Amino acid sequence: MGFKSNQKNLTFSDLEKSFKDEKNRSLKTLMNLEKVISWDRIESILLKDYPVGHKREGNRAYPPLFLFKCMLLQK
16 A cells, blocks of 8 residues: 655745745735734624524534635735
8 A cells, every 4th residue: 555755845836936925915915914903803893793603514604704804805
C-alpha cells in the first residue's frame, strides 16, 4: 500500500505565489483591516439578528461574521 510523503518541496507555482503575496496590496489591506476592526463587537450585534440554529438535519449555517465579511468584499 502506498502513502504520500510529507515532504514540503516548493513547486514553481508555490514559489511564484510566495513572491506575489509579498507585493499584493489587497492582501495587505485586508490584513490591516483584520487588525484594526474590533470584530467581536460586530459579531455580537450580528448574532442578535441572525441566530445560528442547532438543527440536526441539513447543512450547518455559516457564521454571521463570515457572511458579513463576504458582503464587505463584494461591495
